[in-house]
Amino acid sequence: MNATTKTIRAAAIQLDAPLGDTDQFLADSERLVLAAIKDGAEWVILPEFFSTGMGFDPRISASAPGADGAPTALLARLAAQHGVQVGGSALVRDADDHVRNGFFLFGPDGLAGRHDKDLPTMWENALYVGGSDPGRLQVDGLSVGVALCWELMRSQTVARLGGEVDLVVGGSGWWSLPEWPLLDGAERRNLARANAAPATFARHLGAPVIHAAHAGRIDCDFLGTPLRYRGRLEGGAQICDADGQVLAFRARDEGAGFVVADLPLTRRPATYASDRFWLQRRGWVATAAWHYHNRVGRRFYERTHQARIKQDAR
DSSP: OOOSEEEEEEEEEEEEEOOHHHHHHHHHHHHHHHHHHHTTOOOEEOOOTTOOOSOOTTTTHHHHOOTHEEEEEHHHHHHHHHSSEEEEEEEEEOOOOOOOEEEEEETTTTTEEEEEEOOOOOGGGGGGGOOOOOOOEETTTTEEEOOGGGGGGHHHHHHHHEEEEEEEEEEEEBBBBOOOOGGGGHHHHHHHHHHHHHHHHHHTSSSEEEEEESSEEEEOOTTTTTSEEEOOOOOOOOOOOOOOOOOEEEOOGOSSSEEEEEEOOOOOOOOOOTTBBSSSSOOOOHHHHHHHHHHHHHHHHHHHHHHHHHHHHH
């Protein structure tokens, strides 16, 4: 993208539906995708977990459809009927009986490709396993990278995509810290990191980013503790150019909706941050939760998976 810079009309969707209410999530997704297309969008991106939302609720993993289920069928239909690119991620159960967080991008002619999020984040470990694909898709002469939530936070994602892509698509289901008084300051910093992650990633990668998101409240069990988690999803649907300039942004308090912008697909040299794991520094609360919930979540998933295999064998 040097001599002539291509520009696309891009939209990022923000959802706000009750955790696990697939019917409402899919209905809201279709309504907002159609509204974005009416606004001229050629590329429309839904967030990760666009069919369920994200919280520690094992039912959304247990009921995960196959890769050809209702969530991907919706993406395929909208792309084919309206001649656009439509993508988003959902929990899907693959032929090996494992659940993954798969991002699917569909165009008018069908599936352009899939990326499985590489490292589940905290309690996500209890619900699915990670993938190992490079997350690079070829679409109409463009090299398109995929990055989901905390993939946008890590140096290894820059190493995976840097210098290789003209555009990054993806989204987040980034949740707040628990609503405990002593965490107010840490939560303000957490929200700031969530909002800054796509633009920070775009600057490091040197490629534009279409980032979809979730807003709304969460009330669920708190993995590995007897406590109840009450918090919210941080929102921040946005479109950023290759220099990290935010062209359109939707805050969490704006709830469900979408942002749209004319996005130049300019590729810059990547700026590697290989001296550290994270592109943004994290606080001690997030660091502790990351290590604890990753470990506890993986054990929970393995127990659940083995129990399912034994039940299916009966």
